[in-house]
Each structure stands twice: as C-alpha cells, then as structure tokens.
Amino acid sequence: MLRSRAFELFSACCNVLNLVCLLIDHPDKTVDFATFLRVSNFLFYLVLCAEVLLHLLAQGPRCLSANYWILFDLCIAIGISAAYFSGSASDMRRAQSLRLARIVKVIATFKVY
Numbered sequence: 001m002l003r004s005r006a007f008e009l010f011s012a013c014c015n016v017l018n019l020v021c022l023l024i025d026h027p028d029k030t031v032d033f034a035t036f037l038r039v040s041n042f043l044f045y046l047v048l049c050a051e052v053l054l055h056l057l058a059q060g061p062r063c064l065s066a067n068y069w070i071l072f073d074l075c076i077a078i079g080i081s082a083a084y085f086s087g088s089a090s091d092m093r094r095a096q097s098l099r100l101a102r103i104v105k106v107i108a109t110f111k112v113y
Contacts, residue, residue: 011051015106018044018099044099045080052077069105076102 021040029037055063055070064071076098083095 011047012106014044014047015102019103022096022099041096041099042084045077045084048073048080048102049077069108072105073102 018041021037021044025037052070052074055067056074059066064074079098080095083091
C-alpha cells in the first residue's frame with residue numbers, strides 16, 4: 001500500500017495543499033483565517049507524521065537508507081515537532097520553511113511518472 005500510486009498521489013496532494021496554505025498566509029489575516037491556517041498546518045503535520053510512522057512500521061528502519069525521501073520526511077517531521085514543542089514564533093517560521101522544502105519531493109515524484 002505504501003508504494004502504491006494512490007498513496008503517493010495522496011501524499012503529493014497533501015504537500016501541494018499544505019503549500020497553498022503557506023502561500024495564502026498574509027499579515028492582515030482575520031482571527032478566523034489565522035485559526036484555519038494553524039489547524040490546517042497542524043493536520044498536514046499529523047499526515048506527515050503518520051506517513052513516516054507507517055513507513056517505519058511497515059518496512060523497519062532500513063527503509064531510511066533504502067529510500068532517502070522517507071529520511072527527508074523524517075527529518076522534516078522532527079524539525080516541525082521541535083518547533084511545536086518549543087512554541088516560539090521564530091521556530092514556527094522555520095517549520096514553515098521545512099514544509100516548503102517538501103515541495104521538492106512532489107516535483108521529484110511527478111518527474112518520475
């Protein structure tokens with residue numbers, strides 16, 4: 001299932017939707033819009049963590065050396081987790097940069113197909 005085209009497309013769609021949420025952020029946002037962005041970013045973070053966890057459970061730690069994209073996602077998940085645990089605004093901005101880096105995976109995924 002983890003190597004299926006449907007799973008990869010779901011992951012890519014989540015990455016693109018997350019990118020859209022990051023791009024529509026602006027300084028004059030309403031409280032409701034800020035809440036929407038915060039909740040959506042957290043949901044995309046949970047999807048990322050679930051994806052990494054599924055890979056690790058299904059394939060074991062060797063999947064990190066066999067597929068560098070899983071290692072890439074794991075590093076991003078750890079970085080975003082650290083930002084959430086610290087709670088500082090500057091760390092959350094760094095976490096947004098990590099989320100933006102995931103678009104590289106989407107581009108590489110679509111290049112293959």
